[in-house]
Amino acid sequence: MHIVTTAVLDYRSNAIVELMRVAVADCDEQWLKDALQRAIMLELATIPPYASALWSIKDQQSDVANAIREIIFDEMSHFGLVCNMLTSIGGTPRLTGQSTVPKYPGPLPGGVRPELEVYLSGLSKDSAYLFSEIEKPDNPIALAETYTSIGAFYSRIAEVFPNYAHLLTGRRQVDFPLSGQHGAGNDIVPMNTITDVLNAIEIIKAQGEGTDASPENPFPGKPGELAHYYRFREIYHGRKLIKISDSAHPKWDFQGDPIPMPDSHRAARVPDGGWANDPANKPTPDTASKLQTFNGHYSSMLRALEQAWQTDNPMPLVGQAIGSMGSMRSSARDLVSIPLPDNSGKTYCPEYFYTAP
Template sequence: MATGILDYGSDAIVQLMDVAEEDWTEQELKDALQRAIMLELSTIPPYATALWSITDPDNSKPVRHTIREIIFDEMSHFGLVCNMLTTIGGKVVLTDPATVPKYPGQLPGGVNPGLEVYLGGLSRESAALFAAIEKPEHPLGFAADGNTIGAFYQRIANVFPKFAGLITGQRQVDVQLTSHGAGNDVVPMNHIDDVLAAIHVIQTQGEGTDASPENPFPGAPDELAHYYAFKEIAVGKKFVPVGQKGGFDFVGPDIPLPDTSPVARIPEGGWINSPGNEPDANTAGLLHDFNQLYSQMLRALETAWSDSGDGTVDPAPQLMGKMRKAAQKINNVKLPLDPHFTYGPEWLFLP
């Protein structure tokens, strides 16, 4: 099962982007969709770790609300791409050790080369990292470079119609998430138009449009696309219109950071690999509990899209709620070497 194309650390997306659109095969489309699933999944641990480091539990508070809604968007994107893969006969793979996210490290497939994604508490720096993950091909008002997630999805959108005849509508999951945004329902892919509409939602929720930084499928009025929402938190200023030519800049009202647990960056392979900060038995137990819940969630999601599944993802939200509580217990434990910082969840898959 652990093929080169599935290897999280490979540059498979870069390789796929180098293949001319007219030369893509059915297998390359399936590989691209599996890679897109891995991409969507890879954003959730860093975003959730930052969210769960916020100590005020009020989900209506601005920064907490913003990050929480973005996580719901990412979950929706993940589900939509899983439906795209299974409707053409592909198999969603989440529990092969080769496919699970690894931190710190680059995004899967070589997207945004050189960007190191890490797990840690919310800060201006981590918000800047999240903005870099969501970077549009052409951000409003300034230049971008490198391969972006949006460009990869555009390639999938360009190629998919050639394989529209493969669409079966089989093994589809249907989840109502409209309360988090007009485009957030995970809907079945029964026609090529369903696929292209879903890709449009994924692209514009993450990047905005060429004309506006706003999320065109918001959960609340004036919600920004992920890139600009994270950039606001990183800069500490609202992104507002400037001048008479439709420009925007980060010169609006201040955005204060909420109080957080000072979660340190989680080392590669977990805290056992941090000399002097190796967890004691109690902390190791808390870390293991979280990792076990995370692993159960991946298994539940994989099963939902499998031949043996019942098409429901109901266990996953419940497990995420338990993961949040487990993470907050971990966030309360100070590091032995530097008690100004605390442990954080490792997000390690337990085979």
């Protein structure tokens, strides 16, 4: 079966659903490259909502802030690993352009979990619930539900990739150590062999979803650290997830110590089209300038990352991207402290608009 190439990488499309409908035996080289590009877009899509929630927290050293920060570093590692997979087989990650960058509010890219509306806001019970839904595995240990997940998409990629192991060149790879500060498995490593690829996919799935046997992250920064889904559920429930039955099939529930919701700026949900589309909260020229400054840093980061995987000397560009991330953090912390004009007690939140240079 011939797979039609994806000429336009449309974020709002059914591309992943369509890729999943193709039988493994019919998945060709183009299928694999398209699938990896979509996986990159999925990883990229999770970071802005998680970061907005993190930056709204007043005490950035609180347990909840540290938990979300570590999840973001995991997602960045996953993003880098999948970019390495794509370039190693001759593809080129696409991160910029109006049709490719994440769109909020709206669904995840490619038709994954279409019932979800992913939005940008500060941390709240609602946003913690949304984040857990994004990360939700096919069969959560603490719940009995079944449906298609991001993990299922990665499982399909792992099924197909060995058929194209001969394409791996190890070219245009980013090699960036993160495990020293953020735990085993967080290094962005070159994809030279099919073993490298399958190990990386295992890490991506387990850090997000846990395993069939345990909700714990087998590649943690600290012992006992939970996979992303369960960490977000802890924040939502306000309780630690603990093992309540130690039988052959252990049971877990949110019956542990309280996890208080940290004091946060009440950053409101960004409206469709941005704050300029909200008549009650149209920003002043000064606030509009600050929103645009954030968008500029975000756009610079995306361009630097896209260019990093187009060269054999990526580290200067990775350094530029890291610098832009730091500027985004400072700019966002400023924005989430600016009250909305509608006297709701809520504040602005970054928009994450891509702007051309």
